[in-house]
Amino acid sequence: MGEISFTLNGQSVRVDGVDPHLSLLAWLRQQGLTGSKEGCAEGECGACAVLLLQPDGVGARFEAVNSCLLPLPCLAGREVWTVEGLGRPEALHPVQEAMLQGGSQCGYCTPGFVVSLAAEYYRKGREGFDLEALSGNLCRCTGYRPIRDAALSLGAPPPQDPLAQRLEAPVAPPGPLAYESPQGCFYRPTSLAELLARLAQHPQARLLAGGTDWGVEVNQRFARAGVLLDLSQVPELQGLVWREDYLEVGAALPLSELERRLAGRVPLLAAWFPLFASRLIRNRATLGGNLATASPIGDGPPVLLALGAQVVLVSLAGERVVPLEQFFQGYRQTVLAPGEVIKAVRIPLPLAPLARFYKVAKRPLDDISTVAAAFALHLEEGRVAAIRIGLGGVAPTPVRAYKTEAFLQGKPWEPRTVRAAAELVRGEFKPIDDHRGSAAYRSAMLASLLHKFYTETQEVAV
Amino acid sequence: MKVVGRAIPHESAREHVTGRALYTDDLWPRYPQALHAWPVQAPHAHARILRLETAPAYGVPGVVRVLTRADVPGKNDSGLKGDEPLFPSEVMYHGQAVCWVLGESEEAARLGAEQVVVEYEPLPAILSLAEAIAQGSFQGARLQARRGEVAQALRESPRVLEGELELGGQEHFYLETQASLALLDETDNLLVHASTQHPSETQEIVAQVLGWPRHRVVVQCLRMGGGFGGKEVQANPYAAVAALGAYLTRRPVRVRLNRLQDITLTGKRHPFFARWKVGYSEEGLVQALWMELYADGGWSLDLSEAVLARAVCHVDNAYYIPNLEVVGRVCKTHKTSQTAFRGFGGPQGMVFIEEVMSRVAASLGLPPEEVRARNLYGVRPSAPGRPPLDCRITHYGQEVKDAERLPLIWQELLQMADFAARRAEIARFNAQNPHRKRGMAITPVKFGISFNLTAFNQAGAWVLVYQDGSVQVNHGGTEMGQGLHTKVMQIAAQALGVPLGAIRIMPTRTDKVPNTSATAASTGADLNGAAVRAACEKIKARLAEVAAQRFGVHPADVVFEEGQVYSLWRPEERLGFAEVVRAAYAQRVPLFADGFYRTPGLHWDKGRMWGKPFHYYAFGAAVSEVEVDGFTGQYRLLRVDILHDVGDSLSPLVDLGQVEGGFIQGLGWLTLEDLRWDAKGQVATRSASTYKLPSFAELPPVFHVRLLPRASEPGVVYGSKAVGEPPLMLAISVREALRDAIAAFGPGGVVELASPATPEAVYWAIERVRQQAPVSGD
Numbered sequence A: 001m002g003e004i005s006f007t008l009n010g011q012s013v014r015v016d017g018v019d020p021h022l023s024l025l026a027w028l029r030q031q032g033l034t035g036s037k038e039g040c041a042e043g044e045c046g047a048c049a050v051l052l053l054q055p056d057g058v059g060a061r062f063e064a065v066n067s068c069l070l071p072l073p074c075l076a077g078r079e080v081w082t083v084e085g086l087g088r089p090e091a092l093h094p095v096q097e098a099m100l101q102g103g104s105q106c107g108y109c110t111p112g113f114v115v116s117l118a119a120e121y122y123r124k125g126r127e128g129f130d131l132e133a134l135s136g137n138l139c140r141c142t143g144y145r146p147i148r149d150a151a152l153s154l155g156a157p158p159p160q161d162p163l164a165q166r167l168e169a170p171v172a173p174p175g176p177l178a179y180e181s182p183q184g185c186f187y188r189p190t191s192l193a194e195l196l197a198r199l200a201q202h203p204q205a206r207l208l209a210g211g212t213d214w215g216v217e218v219n220q221r222f223a224r225a226g227v228l229l230d231l232s233q234v235p236e237l238q239g240l241v242w243r244e245d246y247l248e249v250g251a252a253l254p255l256s257e258l259e260r261r262l263a264g265r266v267p268l269l270a271a272w273f274p275l276f277a278s279r280l281i282r283n284r285a286t287l288g289g290n291l292a293t294a295s296p297i298g299d300g301p302p303v304l305l306a307l308g309a310q311v312v313l314v315s316l317a318g319e320r321v322v323p324l325e326q327f328f329q330g331y332r333q334t335v336l337a338p339g340e341v342i343k344a345v346r347i348p349l350p351l352a353p354l355a356r357f358y359k360v361a362k363r364p365l366d367d368i369s370t371v372a373a374a375f376a377l378h379l380e381e382g383r384v385a386a387i388r389i390g391l392g393g394v395a396p397t398p399v400r401a402y403k404t405e406a407f408l409q410g411k412p413w414e415p416r417t418v419r420a421a422a423e424l425v426r427g428e429f430k431p432i433d434d435h436r437g438s439a440a441y442r443s444a445m446l447a448s449l450l451h452k453f454y455t456e457t458q459e460v461a462v
Numbered sequence B: 001m002k003v004v005g006r007a008i009p010h011e012s013a014r015e016h017v018t019g020r021a022l023y024t025d026d027l028w029p030r031y032p033q034a035l036h037a038w039p040v041q042a043p044h045a046h047a048r049i050l051r052l053e054t055a056p057a058y059g060v061p062g063v064v065r066v067l068t069r070a071d072v073p074g075k076n077d078s079g080l081k082g083d084e085p086l087f088p089s090e091v092m093y094h095g096q097a098v099c100w101v102l103g104e105s106e107e108a109a110r111l112g113a114e115q116v117v118v119e120y121e122p123l124p125a126i127l128s129l130a131e132a133i134a135q136g137s138f139q140g141a142r143l144q145a146r147r148g149e150v151a152q153a154l155r156e157s158p159r160v161l162e163g164e165l166e167l168g169g170q171e172h173f174y175l176e177t178q179a180s181l182a183l184l185d186e187t188d189n190l191l192v193h194a195s196t197q198h199p200s201e202t203q204e205i206v207a208q209v210l211g212w213p214r215h216r217v218v219v220q221c222l223r224m225g226g227g228f229g230g231k232e233v234q235a236n237p238y239a240a241v242a243a244l245g246a247y248l249t250r251r252p253v254r255v256r257l258n259r260l261q262d263i264t265l266t267g268k269r270h271p272f273f274a275r276w277k278v279g280y281s282e283e284g285l286v287q288a289l290w291m292e293l294y295a296d297g298g299w300s301l302d303l304s305e306a307v308l309a310r311a312v313c314h315v316d317n318a319y320y321i322p323n324l325e326v327v328g329r330v331c332k333t334h335k336t337s338q339t340a341f342r343g344f345g346g347p348q349g350m351v352f353i354e355e356v357m358s359r360v361a362a363s364l365g366l367p368p369e370e371v372r373a374r375n376l377y378g379v380r381p382s383a384p385g386r387p388p389l390d391c392r393i394t395h396y397g398q399e400v401k402d403a404e405r406l407p408l409i410w411q412e413l414l415q416m417a418d419f420a421a422r423r424a425e426i427a428r429f430n431a432q433n434p435h436r437k438r439g440m441a442i443t444p445v446k447f448g449i450s451f452n453l454t455a456f457n458q459a460g461a462w463v464l465v466y467q468d469g470s471v472q473v474n475h476g477g478t479e480m481g482q483g484l485h486t487k488v489m490q491i492a493a494q495a496l497g498v499p500l501g502a503i504r505i506m507p508t509r510t511d512k513v514p515n516t517s518a519t520a521a522s523t524g525a526d527l528n529g530a531a532v533r534a535a536c537e538k539i540k541a542r543l544a545e546v547a548a549q550r551f552g553v554h555p556a557d558v559v560f561e562e563g564q565v566y567s568l569w570r571p572e573e574r575l576g577f578a579e580v581v582r583a584a585y586a587q588r589v590p591l592f593a594d595g596f597y598r599t600p601g602l603h604w605d606k607g608r609m610w611g612k613p614f615h616y617y618a619f620g621a622a623v624s625e626v627e628v629d630g631f632t633g634q635y636r637l638l639r640v641d642i643l644h645d646v647g648d649s650l651s652p653l654v655d656l657g658q659v660e661g662g663f664i665q666g667l668g669w670l671t672l673e674d675l676r677w678d679a680k681g682q683v684a685t686r687s688a689s690t691y692k693l694p695s696f697a698e699l700p701p702v703f704h705v706r707l708l709p710r711a712s713e714p715g716v717v718y719g720s721k722a723v724g725e726p727p728l729m730l731a732i733s734v735r736e737a738l739r740d741a742i743a744a745f746g747p748g749g750v751v752e753l754a755s756p757a758t759p760e761a762v763y764w765a766i767e768r769v770r771q772q773a774p775v776s777g778d
Helices: A024-030 A094-098 A110-121 A145-152 A162-168 A192-201 A214-221 A255-262 A267-275 A287-292 A300-306 A402-408 A415-428 A439-461 B013-018 B106-115 B129-135 B150-156 B199-210 B236-249 B259-265 B304-313 B346-364 B368-375 B405-416 B419-432 B484-496 B524-551 B577-586 B652-670 B726-743 B759-772
Strands: A004-008 A011-015 A049-056 A059-066 A079-081 A177-181 A184-188 A206-208 A227-230 A240-242 A246-250 A310-315 A318-323 A328-330 A341-348 A354-360 A371-380 A383-392 B035-041 B047-053 B063-067 B097-103 B117-122 B138-147 B159-167 B179-184 B190-194 B217-221 B253-256 B272-280 B286-296 B323-331 B378-380 B389-391 B436-449 B458-465 B471-475 B503-505 B558-561 B564-567 B592-598 B603-605 B610-612 B616-629 B635-644 B702-707
Touching (some): A059 A110, A059 A162, A094 A110, A110 B013, A145 B652, A192 A341, A240 A255, A255 A267, A267 A300, A267 A371, A300 A354, A300 A371, A415 A439, B035 B106, B035 B236, B035 B259, B097 B236, B129 B286, B138 B304, B150 B286, B159 B346, B179 B236, B236 B253, B304 B346, B346 B368, B346 B436, B346 B652, B368 B436, B405 B419, B405 B436, B419 B616, B484 B503, B484 B524, B524 B558, B524 B577, B564 B577, B616 B726, B635 B726, B652 B726
Parallel strands (some): A004 A079, B035 B253, B190 B217, B635 B702
Antiparallel strands (some): A049 A059, A177 A184, A310 A318, A310 A341, B138 B323, B179 B190, B179 B253, B272 B286, B378 B389, B616 B635
16 A cells, blocks of 8 residues: 655655555556666666756756656655656756757757756856766767767756755655555665664665666566665664764765765765766665676776775664675675674775776776776885785675785885785686676786886876 | 768767667557567587477466467568578577467567477588588689789789688677567558568568558658668568568567567677788789689578679779779578678778788888778879879779879878877887787778668658648668668758758658668768658749749749748848748648659669679778787777768768767777687677677777768769768778787787787787797897
């Protein structure tokens, strides 16, 4: 029982009797709102992008998200705008107007681009146009130049713009939800206590923070869950706290929000954000989710391993703190016990003075790593006082290069040491061949990235 | 002011940006009774089907019908060559659809498909070009083109080189996957909405499968969300399944492939393998070339012979090679049936000759741009006292008309790109940076325009003028984003002398213009535009007579312009277009006309590969500059300069978009689009997360595109030239620029670079170059 009510293009909508696995995109299209398109059904192409209204202090902001990955119940209590809500052919929105000069050819990806453009257009305090906003949209026709020009031509929204005015008004955070149907139940707790109680009741429940991985499972591998638990409105999982000796990041804090709030204060993360999926994904994805899926090629773990992170796990039995190295138990396996969730990620302070993240992939934007490596180095008088090397794509789990780290410990940071360490790290893992890259290339990258890191530390020094 | 040649937005741009533009799969929500289809895909690359049991599927709630071979009233074949069974008894590739389940919802159809029981007997499969060549697994004719005495010329050449190269395929990844919606109309005949580049052939296949005369089937294509050749023939099986389902259930049936199904079911750009031997002078003039081409056609012949023919006709690219022999075969493998893809074999042929040119240059220690320039078609100076050499005839006997444009474009582009100064700047950069190297290259394009098969070079149109002066234009071409309808709208407005707003381009339908050709081979505007112009001229001539009576002048002195009609004698005395139209109606003058066009002057001896297959050539050249990271092989495209010949542009904004978009798509094929099959014959890169298209990051920060001025092409509609495919091959300059950068990591010389040039391929190329370097400190 239960219903899902939300606001669509300014109108109230109530939906019941749907499968909680139904995506917002599929539902929109069934309603005849066919402007949003399905290009890939896995959050890679952005043709399905829609705008979600997100509370933002006193007012609100628009966040562009992939509607193909959003289970419809996630919409409950929220406000969403689709391309149809922005303008009409006879009364175009400024971003639509800007796209007329060659910005569309076949037009299929265009609504998604319009939505991503609109999200950035309305970003408060925007100066210029951050093209990163378009990193989650693919176009097969134009070659992007006219879309870039359209983006860069956009001015500020006029004060009387109705959507700009909408962003000045407050948005209530979505409340709790208990949606039950024959195809599955969807619960949205609004406190940690409620979450843990639900989880104790349904230990097999599937946990969703941003749902960007789950949506892919549903669409591509037809995964279904009897119970879905939405973590997005649990305040205890949303924190960002600076302590003297660590920084604690709520496990369900969306990465875009984290990026905004850190404002560059963790340089390694600042360099890492733009390489992590796309803006559309980061608006939903979380650190907790990236760790819990335990993919060997996720880009979160290498960075967090290099940062020496710990995870805070919580269940009805209480909290425990686990070093990230011990969190991964095997391919897609973690130490999470039934009834337990990741509450937060702790990053020890002070940060290592020299740190880099390298992602080797076919495409610099929105690709999955062939090899990812993060290095965090502390030098004292030219010697390695501490080094952590986090790696992805070279083993069944994300790993640290312990042997190589131990070898480097206390040694002078100079070419001879680095050459020896590079040979060591090359042999420390046995990566596999797949369509992303050969085992030989992955092994070569282990050595090569250490050299690259060394070279860049020298450039810093000079 | 002329309407043709004006830079206007795409005719559907306002609908695109608002989400109002409808595509085939946007229609089904209008039909609440519509059924949804899901395929049962075979888990073997090659297998005999021993048993197919559909009964369990009917146990799934919502399953309405399972379509199998037994349901086909006509011919069980979705192609025209008899080798593409719609419901196979022998599985020919991994993922082939063996039957289709129709359900009340997509979910019901999917769950039903899971319940269908199929028993297979796996058979040995051929999964690579190498295996196919070794086992002699070929299909279609062996093609051969030959001019001169190649063996003798090779013997007499001062220098000879041999080599081979394999090129990967390319997934079309049109953003809109294959889609059809079929329904029985009010007269119990079929209306099939299909995302197809060739509605007439879709009609033919649907009729063939149902065993109906074609007049019972109407196919309509509103527009496509991209085609690129992938919907030239491969839309047909899905339209046929929808049609069969609608016929059997009497309900609308929707077939729409999801991305995974689309990639695993449909064909791609052909992977190619070539071996070659080249003879040349110390100055780098190529005197003889022998080349052997193998195309991976996949499981059925499809368009592979024609693709191979175009490859054979483009191994010269822009170069005059006096003695040239090319032979080619289509390999039969247990993979998707490879098909048309923008360029249609041309790109593969051209990458091979550019590979040869770069090897020739490296062997002589000459700059590649110098060797390329020396070999261009055109008139060359010869020995003192002898007449200049006429180097304008291709190896298949066609004269390269306007060949002098090639050196002209070359020189202008070198200037425009500031090539010489940047060469020096790159050398400085490379001397200062041990771990990052830059490289630059210029490559030409010469691409023949027309279907190789002469009969396809025809088009029809049907233009209707209403009494208020508004106009409906029907033509046989389809809109897939290339801007055909925009150009046709400009042509019609120009020819009738009416404003653009008076013209409505109708959705492409087989009941308006019959027996149309595919919108392909870049010929959409040349053929359909000319047919529409012919129809408009007919109507205008009739209207001119009516107006001439009113003005008291000869009809030839009547001018139609922007909705106004006047005589040369008294331009101030004007009639509105609608006024003239109404007067014509009153005089019982017909206000509608057909138009027809056949490309003149074509002839082609297919067996000998000799004649004039192309109406003309499109020309262009590109300069690309890249920067390569020596640690990882990752790279960035820094700057691109293009000068391209589109004749007198019909629609400059559209043409610019075709050049830019084609270039980036070609760059994708040659760099990051790494199409892989696994050991079982399954496409390994079958999703957007594993198959990477160019994204914003591949757009070079500096991207200059200019259209060649004063380039009118007589004999083509309003002096224009085709633009759809040729720019794709401008991207070969990126591959060659990478090679140039890679060379800078070592002592120079030959750079072996795989294709696509992924970061991994570039990394290994750098490693090989580094190993050539003399060991320092000795």
